[in-house]
Amino acid sequence: MTPAARVAAAIEILDMVGDGLPAEQVLTRWGRNNRFAGSKDRAAIRDYVFDVLRIQRTAAWLGRASTGRGLMIGLLRHEGVDPAGLFTGEGHAPAPLMDYELEAPSGDMPESEAWNLPDWLVALFQEGLGDEAAETAKRLQSRAPVILRVNTAKATLGDAIEMLAQAGVVVEQNPLSPNALTVLEGPRKIRNAPAYLEGYVELQDASSQAVVDALPEAKRALDYCAGGGGKSLALAARGDIRVFAHDIDPSRMRDLPLREARAGVEITQLGTGDLADQGPYDLVLVDAPCTGSGSWRRAPEAKWRLTSEQLAQTMAVQDSILDEACRLVSEGGTLAYATCSILPEENKARVDAFLARHEGWGCVWEKTFSVSENGDGFYTAHLTRQK
Template identity: 40%
Template sequence: MRAAGRIAAAIEVLGDVTARHRPVADALKDWGLSHRFAGSGDRAAIGNLVYDALRWRRSSAFRAGEDTPRALTLATLRFRWGVGVADLEAMGEERFGPGPLSEAERAALAVDRLGEAPADVVADIPDWLEEAFEANFADEWIEEAEALAARAPVDLRVNTLKSDRARVLKALSRHGATATPISPVGVRLPARAGWERAPNILREEIYQRGHVEVQDEASQVAALLLFARPGEQVLDMCAGAGGKTLAIAAHMENRGQIHATDADAGQLAPIYERLKRAGVRNVQVHGARSDLSALKGRMDRVLVDAPCSGSGVWRRRPETKWRLSPEALARRVEEQAACLDEARSFVRPGGYVVYVTCSVLPQENEAQVDDFLSRAPDFAPVSAGEAWEELFGVDGPKPWSADGMSLTMSPAATGTDGFFVAVLERMAD
């Protein structure tokens, strides 16, 4: 497909996403099934443009003067991809292009008015979240919000049960692989620009043989901050597909026992195949709604990777930024509190709960921990910052810490997804 046809297709897909509130992946799949002439490269390129239009939805709508799929797409091409007005005009008139520019479109695309926009528009976040971002990131909140709108790299975790980072870096050198700056077991493939397609890691031999897993560096760091030791008893309460479970198993060198469970059976389903591929032998999977009473009071460490808004992973799922509502956030906060209260019962005296979210919102993070500590006088916070320095040193990227104990990773500060980590110790009887 020519660029003009891809632009027209992106407008069509974006219209489907916004009208039906669908995930981009589903809309792209359906579009591909009904347009068999489009190759995988075309579908990936169209997806790039759709995702980018959603990343910068508010600023693009301001620049274009309207919030329609066509306006968002054209503004993204002009102001984010650097396509000239004359080129857009020419592509619009091609046979399978998006159609000629109107006079209003030419005028809007000719001059960048973003400097006149309110701060929350520049930051590309829902207006009702401005206060939360400013509370968490102070004077740098716009920079942090803008970083959450950028494309993310592909981060991989080296499975040290089967390989090492030097070997993985060599195998992926043709993709521009580099070592991650924080995680000692991370490998990063740079984000691509424009139409360029990201490599399909799932087709690589080192992935199929279990030498690497796709996992953002922040998620790797969160698993390391659990400080799980070989031989310990660990509960991963909200294991999902098992990314952190696999990381913890590698840190524990397949010794000890990890109990992995999740309330959502569908989320947990992929863990079995992933454990097999990774060569993990010290994980016992407990299905959704399993009776875990035998584990109570016995765990050395409990990981609570709580359900959350997902605001920290907007780089990867930009459509979710615009679906989040105050009501949905309030429901997540309630679920998180319930998860923490449940986790409390599994920890032995002297053990730890590590509370993690992929969120940058204080309601889900510091405030949640404060509320838990007010209900759980037998728990006390441990400095995650000191743990960070012990693991990663003092000279590298620094996370945020609003309370001096917990920490928040973010794209602008640490070059990662947005992740919050708090370590809570159950005091000995």
Template identity: 45%
Template sequence: MTPSARLSAAIEVLDQYLSGTAAEKALTNWARRSRFAGSKDRAAVRDIVFDCLRKRGAYARIGLTGRGLVLCHAVEVCETHDEVKALFDGEGHAPSVITVEEDTNLFQMRHQASDEMMYNMPAWLCGELKASLGDDAAVVAHALTARAAVFLRVNLSRGSVNAAIKSLASDEIKTQQHELSPNALQVVENPRKVAGSAAYNSGKVELQDVASQALCFGLPAASRMLDYCAGGGGKVLAYGDANSAALFAHDANPQRLRDLEPRAKRAGVKIRVLSKKACQKAEPFDLVLCDVPCSGSGAWRRSPEGKWALTEDAFHKLLDVQQDILREAAPLVAEGGVLAFATCSVFRRENEEQIQRFCAENDGWECTFQHRFSPLDGGDGFYIAYLTRSPQG
């Protein structure tokens, strides 16, 4: 496919997304209709689509359409306006020629500004971000418009960090260590080759964001650890590689755990999956981790459509769900044990204020540690707090 044809494909996908289809599904639908598109073409179209979603606020200045978003994307990545016009020449599979009205709007958009445009998120979320981050709000918002880096966690039970680096290099994957977590590697060349690499398939490395790795690395040692909102199991796998605890995993939606067994087998980690009732029978646990459902605001580089789909009503419901999970998990913690509360959010109302609320409403608990991981650190935005249960709790 030519560069122009890729832009046309991205316009088609974005129009389908704007009509109500999830971005991933829209991309899959396009790929199935476009058997001629090679792997590099599919990757390029995907990159354009997700860049447009990350910067939708700014790119929608000339109209919230697939064409409008892609046209603004082209203006940003091209060095000259003539290059943009060459891509939109209407020849073959290229998008149609830029109209006089579009040309005028493209010029004017450089002189427009609003919070939604500058922060690339709905106006009400701009308010949440400012209230949560203060002077860092604008720079974090800008960071969330960039493509997320690919990080790997070295599974030390399968070999050393240096051995993993060499193994990945043999598959033409260049990596470098990241300071945020000792076993973290950032992929700097050929990230799309990771899934087919010997290091990945032999369990030497796992895909995991560096902030998520740091969060897991810092969790207190325990003899029995339960990941209560385990999802794909990345955090319990990371904890198991660094600790000799008996490991347990639960998720309210068992389907989210479907990949845990093969991942655990590949990593050489034994994890027992528990139902809600089984968790109650198996308690107490020294450490219960609750990585609760949240806005996902710290990971909007990876899932940018989330910020446009989130409503204020849904946000308030998430806050209640988070408290419900904490109250549900609290009785599973042993006296003197830790209930670890985590989100991939940068908002105070999902983080510090939730901890304050829980401690105010539940006797016998003390917040003994809390930390924010900012997107400015290199990885996703995360929050972690330790709630310690008193012996009398």
């Protein structure tokens, strides 16, 4: 495909996303219906779509419309590319620019467009994050780093780095976790690299890894909201620990056996009805469902779709999960709470509300990870019963 044809494809996809369809679904369907597009074309189109979604308000302002076409014109201007060179109408290129599209609006962009958040979230960021609000919103506008976790059950850091390099994946150590590697070159080669296929490394954000690093030693640990099992796998790699994984939606753990086999570790999946029978556990990790605000670089659609009602519902779910999970913690054990959110409503406020509802519990440690070039935004707190 020509560069201009890729732009035209991104416009088509963004229009469908604008109609409310999930970007991933539209991209997959587009790929199926346009088999002539090669992997490089599909990757470039995907980048356009997600780059736009991260800066949608800015792109709409620069492109003078929030249609797919306006957004792509705006994205190109944001990246310092003159859209006239691609909007030629030749071949599969988008139609030439109309008069009103020829120039970006004059004057400074209004501040409201620069945050690239809905207005209600700008207010929430300002209220909850104070001085860090604007910087955090800005960081959410760039691409997230690609990060690997070295599976210490199978490989040393040195072995993993060397094997990755042989497959064209260049990495450097990430400061957030001793086993985390930031990918500098060759991210698209990871899934076919022997180091990945043989379980020497896993894809996992560095803040997520740091949340697991901080968990206290335990013989029996329950990952109460295991999802795909990223944190269960990291815990199991410690060795000398029995890890149980649970999720209210067991289908989320469907790939876990495959990932366990690759990583050379064992995890026991538990249905909700079996949790108490197998308990108590000296460590219960609640990696709670959340708005994902700390990882909106990876899933930028979520920031445009979130409503205040959904945030309130999510907070209520977080409360009820903590109430259920705390019953499974052994005497002297730890209830660890984590979210990939940067909103205090989902973090410290949930811990404070839990402590107010449960006499005898205390918070012994907590940490917030900011959105940074090293990792996603995360929060974690360790709760224990006080003597």
